[in-house]
Amino acid sequence: MNLKELATRLGLSPTTVSRALNGYPEVNEATRERVVAAAKRHNYHPNTRAIRLATGRAMAVGHVIPIATRHEIVNPVFADFIAGAGETYSRNDYDMVLSVVPDDDEEKTYRGLKSKGNVDGVIVHAPRMKDPRIPLLREIGLPFVVHGRATGTAEPYCWLDVNNRRAFQRATEFLLDLGHVRIGLVNGLEFMDFAIRRRTGYVDALSARGIAPDPALMASGEMTEIAGFRSAQAMLALPDPATAILASSMISGMGVRRAVESAGLVVGRDVSIIIHDDDLSYMKNGEDVPIFTATRSSVREAGRLAAEMLLGVIAHPDSGPQQRLLEAELIIGQSTGPALKN
Amino acid sequence: MNLKELATRLGLSPTTVSRALNGYPEVNEATRERVVAAAKRHNYHPNTRAIRLATGRAMAVGHVIPIATRHEIVNPVFADFIAGAGETYSRNDYDMVLSVVPDDDEEKTYRGLKSKGNVDGVIVHAPRMKDPRIPLLREIGLPFVVHGRATGTAEPYCWLDVNNRRAFQRATEFLLDLGHVRIGLVNGLEFMDFAIRRRTGYVDALSARGIAPDPALMASGEMTEIAGFRSAQAMLALPDPATAILASSMISGMGVRRAVESAGLVVGRDVSIIIHDDDLSYMKNGEDVPIFTATRSSVREAGRLAAEMLLGVIAHPDSGPQQRLLEAELIIGQSTGPALKN
């Protein structure tokens, strides 16, 4: 059943039927009701491909996922962000198209997306310092929103980010207030923008109390369990070991916890742990009482909001670059406690 | 730059240019080269929306992700599967479109995808027993491939699955051979088809050795760290406690490990653990030496293969239902050892 058939059946022109269904004013209310009823009765759904060609809009948003040789973006955090963004798209009748491409094809992919007209805009994931995708997208004129920020980019652009610096600053201050001095940081890879900001927050908090950051207490790597384990193990084995550790994710936090426990120490008593909790739906930080004390910010919610921002930018291309900074909450769990006097 | 402009510039008709670029035989080789060169020079890319309307194909594959109220499908395993499938689509110039919808809209979504012509086929995720999506998709005539199988579905359909029964049977036999008798199963939710099959394999292996399955040693729940922890904790607290535990994923296995360690026991000596390892890219089971003994099967590779199968079905709709069963390998890690005599 297509528009023409439906129109014939109703004894109307395709024009009128189209207008009736799309809510245009120049159609008699009685006619509209008749059309709407017939459309429902015959289970008519306009063909998306035709709409797209006729309107010149793709009604779709792209997410480009590089199959990285050096760093995996396909991680649990990404999945939850996508889920959140997808909710927004569904509600707005947009499609979400994911392009999984070898990372040296990334630029070609963005250019293709634009020139072939597959999408109306894209979300940029996991920005790095001076991320080249930002000038690229501006150059080719494809609307975009960055999830995170890219330090070192001069021109303004649309982004939505968590205040990572402030979150880690607060977490560090919290540990300092508990009397901890030897505080370790198990960070993500420090070419990622968020990791840089987190370290800044951590260092700032220490410096404000006159504590010089100790390189031995600052690790950086993939946010995996095993990496968390190893980094924490090293920090606990120091002559002057860490008594508290900040971990960059739930998963690396689990590695840190394993290191603490396998050193015969008790989490929350001998060693405090604070993680960053993305509030992943399948990886809750406890149910009622959080297991870990954490800086929490829902990445799924971030996905929803970033998608909304992008749809806004697509609808109003010259409304100027929008920006939004979300604050993480500091939630107190069972993994932190006062530093032991000795 | 569109086809007509390019044709005008070349002094040719759009027909010839289109054919030249699409490799049709009825065009002079010299002309074709001229056209191809001009297309590259002017950076011409045919408009996807126009191609889709003209050919009647969507050149896209759908993945419907229900925002489940009762069960989360958006999990790490799903993310890796998607990444694998996406690789295949990119190589074949197909788009991957994800629909994130409330779970009571799932049927409506599939029907819409078909009648609006957004996709040429779909992948069905996380099948349950007698999964209603299979008859639905058959009814509306939308090509599909199921990742997994749905026990209780009479008619044949396309699927790609891991031999879950055999994998868990072998794992159980391996533990039995090591002298374990009290073997626990920390399973996924048992309305999921894969979980049923795993339990069957486990029970079969025990029965073959004359061991009656003990309900106290069989848990079922979400595959989270905390659920794994709790189930294992209960099994270790029994009067006749488990000396070995099968866990359904890396994450629940981490919970099991924590339960073992926090009971003051040593993994691989006091208690053996075998997990199912989906070989997730960001959650490796060790680097050279696996941490866990595991039944391993790459879910990413499964994604690639399922996507290939679907593209095949789309290209040859009446080639009959294809089916493929992948075997998991049993890899020996550091989490298993002989049962202690006492």
Next chain:
DNA sequence: TCAGCCATCCAAAGCGGTTTGAAGCGATTC
């Protein structure tokens, strides 16, 4: 009464490709 004005509807021209049917033309065949 008649021009002017809404309210309502329609024909036709896109959107940018693919594909069908036919035509031009030099070479071959009879």
Next chain:
DNA sequence: GAATCGCTTCAAACCGCTTTGGATGGCTGA
């Protein structure tokens, strides 16, 4: 020399919708 054939190329229809630019006719107001 005419008919035939193959190789190239093209004009036009088509995919299914949106949207522009009328057309129609009843109603209002002078």
